[in-house]
Amino acid sequence: MARRTKTDPPASPVPDTASPRKRRRWGLYIPFIIALVAVVAWTGVWIYAHAEAGRQIEAGAERLRAAGYQVSWTQRRITGYPFRLNITLTNPTIREPSGWGLAAPRLETQAYLHGLDTWVIAAPVGLTFTRPRGGAVNVTGDIIHASISEVNTALPNFSFEGTKLAFAPAAGANPFALTAADKVQMHLRRGPDDQAAVMLKVDNGKAQLSGLFARMAGDKPISIILDSTLSNISAMKGDSWPQMVRN
Template sequence: MSVPDPTPPRKRSRLGLFLPFVLAGLVAIAWTAAWFWARGEAQARMDAGVETLRRAGYQVSWKERSVGGYPFRFNITLTEARVREPSGWGLEAPVLEGQARVSSPTSWVIAAPQGATFVRPVGGPVQVTGKVIRASLTHLSETPPRFSFEGVDLAFQPAAGAQPFGLQAAKRVEFHLRGNDELDEGLVSVRVDEGRARLAGLLGRIAGERPVSIVWNTTLTKISAFQGRDWPDAVRRWTGAGGRMNLREAGVTAGEAVLGASSGSLGVGADGRVTGSLDVTLRQAPRALDAMGETGVIAQEQAAAAAAVAEAREGAGEVARAVIYFQAGQTTLGPVALGPAPKVYELR
């Protein structure tokens, strides 16, 4: 009796072998299509935002724009980028780079690898170069959006014909802007570490060869009202809504001279000048006030009188406590008028 031949095994299907590659290819094609669609949306939103700024009186331009970063990021590079707001402040950069993740297209990191130039409405342009010049912009739905700037090993050089700038260099500069929609507040923070003063200016006279440091932390109330067709209009709307700048911490250290403040409330008057008061501590105030008189920042008579007031109020460590008032368009230290109050905007 013969044994029947076994049934030959079926050939294994190769579909299971190639299916993962097919699925991966389909996912890659879908992701690529989605990335290019999202890139187009990002460009369209950017163009719409620029057009909104232009209608508000801003000047925004660039020579070329490129968008890359596939597959997980958006990298936007602008060459010869320029922004100028209606009151005259502006920013220019030969190359401006922005980067955002595809998963978070409203959170941007911005860098100026070849430096930048900020333009003052009175004073002219100042070129800024450094080891690091970068910023971040996030939470665009908040008022205001969250913005941070960081500069490391910066150098400041006024353009030919421009007015001097107080700092020649700084080890580190930081600026932060934060919003709090629940309290309708905005936090503004500025810090300058190991600045080097331009010797021809006031800070140079006070600090000599020693470093200059600056700290300024304030809270702005009624921040949602800070909007308008230009800077003066926005300030007037904010002031009209009862907006105030409440000081949390402030200080300027120039050599041995120190001006510090831990409390105060400031506003803006109808003349565009600061109003309010600051409780301040002054160390070596007579020297600083004398330098202000010698450089013409304050009339010499007023500088001498203010120095006498500060000297009379000095306690231990050559520290004097006083109140600086900004009222009726004037700045006063105690009973002595120092000069006009700082101007926030020009009347038109």
């Protein structure tokens, strides 16, 4: 009779007691590193734009002075990090050779860093414009601002808007045609075929008129709309406004 042999059951595999490998932590830091590099790079771009804006202002002022203009300010400040350039000039003054001038206690300009060909300008405490023969006129209002775009072209687009304006001649100056206006707008737009469109609008203005116009208007408010097209714009060159118009 054959004898049975007893076989042992197969041994179970020995579990691997080694601790599982830890995932590398670099993957957690990569987004922060990328963000830090982006911030540093953008900061460098802003610092360069800040310095370039200062150089352009000085160079532009020197070119105007060489052409006979009077250009000055008492303080210049450039802020706006990280996405804008805010340029504030204290007591800026510009006067062209024929006598027309513009001044303000404070002038604020702003442009986005990705669109430096468009600037918004504000005179929050008013401005003064000077006439060659009539003298200076002080202008105050709720809003006095302007915008200029496509500044690198021969004729940039320009817009001005003022609300609740008051016009007061300086001491010794001649009266101005307007003493007040609810709203004043002026727009200059470059067009095709060497042309440009000009629009001037005055809403509810209080005028100082004489003669027939004074008798017709009386004390009633006046409104003005002037819409015109200028041709041969490329010929408007000169060191002063009268020279540009004569050309």
